[in-house]
Amino acid sequence: MQPKPDDLQLSPEEAARALAAIQNSRNAMRAAIRAHRGHYHLWLWGVIWIGMAMLAEFRGLAGVHLMPWLCAAGITGSMVLGFVQGSQIRMPVDKRFLGVLAAVILFSALWPLVLRAPVNDQAIFAYSGLVAMLCYVIAGLWFDTYLLWLGLVMTAFILVGLFCFAAIFWWWIAIFGGGTLIVSGFYIRYFWR
């Protein structure tokens, strides 16, 4: 039987002990939760972005043609990570969220083809990256705000690289794209919440 609220009379010492117990419990959980954040995904995709940029820089068109394979490897890796991490701390799959992502990706892939938009390798990469960052922004609005900020920062870097640093675009993407993903992985692993 639970005591009634009126029966709960605590001294300041007992209240302080209860607050200390809360803090201890939260500290124990904080370390465990941080180990289950999305940092592995960000590190994985940071390395893949750097890999794609370096392939394009050093192998030219042949390297560009290898990019979809790197993306496929990244998607497979993310799925495996999600499965492994989800066995302890998970966020239930929201079907409406998946529907929104599918619609964004489908429309983003479809309209440039239908409209026969003139593009080059850098523009195609930037466009694909911007669509991916739109997905980050949506995920950030839906789930956790760090993805929102990361999506916005990466969007800015991609656009600046495309319009202001076209001559060193792939190096720019490796450093400010892949590098930002990796650094943000460290940030959420060790400092976020």
Next chain:
Amino acid sequence: MPELDPVIHQPVRLQIMAALSHLGCREQVDFTFLKTKLDLTDGNLGAHLLTLEQAGYIAVEKSFVARKPKTFVALTAAGRRAFEAHVAALTAILKPKGTS
């Protein structure tokens, strides 16, 4: 002034609520994982989770992961509010009367 919550006040349940309050609003934690982190037994954790579930403070979801049954636990919105009110009540006890 916020009141102490008798359901949450019990030390083990206080520990559970504090741990769950650190999760994101849609996140769920595995029963075994929680048991290990809080250093509790199956029976002890199960009994206190049942009390918290009956109070509407947590949601328990059973599912299969890799064909193994798993129990996931999450704080409800009502649970988060109740826990925050309980912490506020504890904090208020520490403050001398007349201060805000």
